[in-house]
Amino acid sequence: MSLKIGVPSKGRLMEKTFDWFGARGVTMARTGSEREYAGAVEGIDGVELVLLSAGEIPRELAAGRIHLGVTGSDLVRDKLADWNKQVAELAPLGFGHADLIIAVPACWIDVDTLDDLDAAASAFRAKHGFRLRIATKYHRLVRDFLTANGVADYQLVDSQGATEGTVKNLTAEAIADITSTGETLRANHLKILTDAVIHRSQATLFLSHRADWGAERAVLEALVAKLGLSAPALSG
């Protein structure tokens, strides 16, 4: 048996994850052809690399099919109910920063806060006969945030990409999406509500409480020592 660690299979998240572990003496690399999703770990025994889509790593952790996983803290919170019962955060990794925010058209000059959005949503419903639409792929985080802040007169519409375009395309009035440089928002004439930063995300190393921690406990202890992290408490 080996300790399985899930890592994003492509792009910046994969490269920066490899760099982060490499700087701590654990070398990760993709093996095989450029298109083959296979990987190897050197510098520690008993660790197996599993290359996965960043969006699937929360589910794999919750199912216990991987022991550890690197993905965005936003994805774990959005995809898992009661995420902190199923996984634990071992370490923020200091890259992959993005803020999940709510934005509205920049031309809505009297809408700058959640209270303004709430008022605009009521007026919108009265005028149009349907609820103001917020496009997002972060359904759980957005719903929980708006409920906690007393905004109720809206509907979520699903958008799995190009979310900032939905306002121009008239399929939504507002959006909730991640932003890093803010360029996509500006280019699409959207502004962030001043009090609507839902979550500040970064790539994070997670541990699964659901995985089978038998012989893998010893490997975990060796790994966290090598990475300079404090040993986590394992449930069960």
Ligand SMILES: Nc1ncnc2c1ncn2[C@@H]1O[C@H](COP(=O)(O)OP(=O)(O)OP(=O)(O)O)[C@@H](O)[C@H]1O
């Ligand atoms: N500028 C950015 N654009 C997109 N994602 C970003 C950005 N900055 C950081 N991230 C983070 O990267 C993660 C998303 O990664 P990615 O898009 O590879 O996942 P994915 O949706 O599973 O991709 P795919 O399904 O295409 O494999 C999220 O945690 C997100 O917060």
Ligand SMILES: O=P(O)(O)OC[C@H]1O[C@H](OP(=O)(O)OP(=O)(O)O)[C@H](O)[C@@H]1O
């Ligand atoms: O603030 P910025 O630096 O402009 O980055 C934010 C954009 O990056 C992401 O999109 P991505 O390119 O991953 O495509 P997507 O629309 O398919 O999610 C995100 O969904 C925003 O659209």
